[in-house]
Amino acid sequence: MYELVDKELVAPDIWKIKVRAPHIAKAYKPGNFVIVLPHERGERIPLTVFDTDEENIHIVFQEVGKSTKLLGKMKVGEQIQDIMGPTGHAFPSQKFGNVVLIAGGVGAATAVPLGKHLRACGNNITVILGARSKNLLLFEKELQDISEKLIITTDDGSYGVKGFVTDALREILSNEVVDLVVTIGPAVMMKAVSDITRPLKVKTLVSLNSIMVCGTGMCGACRVGYKDGTVLTCIEGPELDGHMVDWNTLLPRLSMYKEEEAISLSLLDNESR
Amino acid sequence: MPLKDRIPMPEQDPKLRITNFDEVALGYTEEQALMEASRCLQCPNPTCIQGCPVNIDIKAFIGLIQEGKFKEGYYKIKEKNNFPAMTGRVCPQEIQCEASCVLAKMGKPIAIGRLERFLADHEMYKPQQIETEKKNHIPVACVGTGPASLAAAADLAKKGYEVHLFEALHLPGGVLSYGIPEFRLPKKIVNHEIMLLSDLGVLIHTDVIIGKTYTLQQLRREFKSIFLGTGAGAPLLLRVPGENLNGIFTANEFLIRVNLMKAYRFPEFDTPIKKGKEVVVVGAGNVAMDAARTARRLGANVTVVYRRSRAEMPSRAEEVQHAEEEGIHMKLPTNPVAFHGKDGWVQSVEVVSMQLGSPDERGRRKPIPIEGSNYEIYCDQVIVAIGTTPNPILKYSTPELLLTPHGNIVVDEQYQTNIPGVFAGGDIVTGSATVIEALGAGKKAAIYIDKFIKGA
Ligand SMILES: Cc1cc2nc3c(=O)[nH]c(=O)nc-3n(C[C@H](O)[C@H](O)[C@H](O)COP(=O)(O)OP(=O)(O)OC[C@H]3O[C@@H](n4cnc5c(N)ncnc54)[C@H](O)[C@@H]3O)c2cc1C
Ligand SMILES: Cc1cc2nc3c(=O)[nH]c(=O)nc-3n(C[C@H](O)[C@H](O)[C@H](O)COP(=O)(O)OP(=O)(O)OC[C@H]3O[C@@H](n4cnc5c(N)ncnc54)[C@H](O)[C@@H]3O)c2cc1C
Ligand code: SF4
Ligand code: SF4
Ligand code: FES
16 A cells, blocks of 8 residues: 555646555656556556655656546545555667757646756756646646757647647758657657657657556567567567557557446446536 | 266256356265265375375375365365365366376376365355464565465465466466366456455555666666576467467467456457357367367357367366367367458468377377368357467566576576576467466475575
């Protein structure tokens, strides 16, 4: 059991929570995530560790389905059934040079710890932060703090530049030398970014959001086509080379349980009515 | 006097049992156990004992059943095997103890496993008589909570050690919890055995990945000795085109969802599982049979494809028999060469018929594809159960640990790895094997761990 010690709404449907787990906080390295089982009859879901302090891990999540909605409903002082971790490879501690960090939607929650880490390793960082609309924009200040330049794009033009993160990326790539692109967000966005950088041979790391169960490399739920074979995202990732990922195997797998997710959600809505 | 037949095991009717997850084999009544035990000749030279990987005194425990001394019989087994309720159910008896019974030659060996199970079921819920040494407060750690670690932990706790078990998943038990289905090994039994361990003072820490949450080096600072029983849990893939299509599962994922996460009770439990209508299972070990029978219970028409013939199927004989009674089809010898799909979902398995060539070094005949025999089996779900390998997590964080080229941990005859004080046993050492072999390894390692600590 892991106590929820703090929660804060950071944007509509998006929560930042602190959970007591000193052993995970101590072992944590940027890039790691945890597997959370909200309650005894729950589902194991992966969530990135956003930050840590002595006692707690901090997590930022968006309410999208039953598990995340249940977490969103929990009150401070209540107990989360299980949290396993940290797991996943840590992000490399390396000076790449000029790095473009692209975050879309709730991916910003993963971009913050990676950005801090990249910064600490001496990299020059340009951040492209995208959201559908201004009110869904996350961690502008945090990402501003770790970057030389912050470019904001919104689909509807309500803030920053109207358009997609990929438009901003194209512009940077045509004017500047870029040593590494790191992208975190919806799979379609990461695919689009990889498609842009591939012909230019700019190394691109993507943070894959495969569906997971075990998070320890024993179930194969998170597998994705990679190079000539298949890798398990939970132990070989979550950061992988975007040019090697076979996106045609990832995208359909993400919607494998669409029908079941809808059932869970509608039952939950009925319960709370 | 003509040799009497084995007393058949009472079982749930196949038509009924494919609609539920309750145990299939119901267990002997006292009367049936006494009748079966009475067939045992109490041989002066009981060959059965060598057939058991942990050399249970089978003659003695069956003798005790004959005298109606069930409690004594139970503790006779427990001298060598801590978990008879499990092994009585899942051991491949037909190639172990029962194969070595003198009556096997006549095709009617004593049903040793069923008798073992009978005693365990009869006694395990009663207060246990366990002799324990005084607590010595010396901390030792066991990594993983499968049978190897459970057995090591039980014996170390009895010797007075302060035993800590570390498990990556949220529930202990290893394959006993996440792999072997409820209808073969009820989780009530696994949980009860684990509770008895807690009664011995063993501390269980779940959600802890050794190599991630704590490193082995950290454990070595805190614990006098460490036992690694991390199993061989990483799934092997077929490495054929289309294997990542939706609807294609590794058996591990399928079984973890259904057993550990209770997806068969979705949406009462949150984890979903796809319920196929036409399911193809690839492989023919216990894992394949468990996956096939589980899919059947979720309502599917199931076909098993395997590249060798029936004689080579590595599963327990009883599982194949049960699977067939449950209406599972077998296509042998047949091998998948590709998966075909539409809109990201699997639609068929392309297979090739095989013929069996000359025997290899292990005596198994090598399957050779028959050219041009390819055809498609239409399906909406595939479960791949072609084996597992050691999980690499511990390796990534412990490069100094000596491994075989296959990733198994190398140990000496005392179960010690190349790192002093770090021992290992079970599937992580042998590759996928059996519950009783893992239990036996844990038990023997406990002896050497005790010697190591006392000698040091
Ligand atoms: C390594 C990793 C890190 C992640 N970090 C974050 C994070 O920091 N913040 C955040 O908001 N989200 C994160 N996610 C996504 C998060 O895991 C899903 O949003 C969550 O599982 C949805 O569960 P649900 O029951 O609420 O929704 P559901 O209704 O079950 O699913 C909604 C969508 O989430 C995805 N999903 C469902 N189940 C799983 C599962 N078991 N594992 C992974 N994805 C699933 C599916 O694509 C699905 O379409 C991360 C995913 C991965 C793989
Ligand atoms: C579906 C299935 C059916 C089977 N049926 C039979 C049968 O009928 N009869 C039979 O005799 N055998 C059967 N077997 C084989 C038998 O279950 C195994 O041989 C046995 O469980 C091995 O025991 P173990 O203790 O070595 O490892 P496991 O039971 O695999 O347990 C290892 C445990 O260690 C944990 N772990 C791994 N790495 C770490 C880490 N780094 N940190 C913390 N924890 C970790 C894992 O999560 C797991 O819980 C079956 C196996 C499967 C998968
Ligand atoms: S432990 Fe297994 S092999 Fe040994 S006697 Fe019991 S059933 Fe037979
Ligand atoms: S070999 Fe068979 S008949 Fe003889 S003692 Fe053992 S179980 Fe009984
Ligand atoms: S989530 Fe199970 S192997 Fe990655």
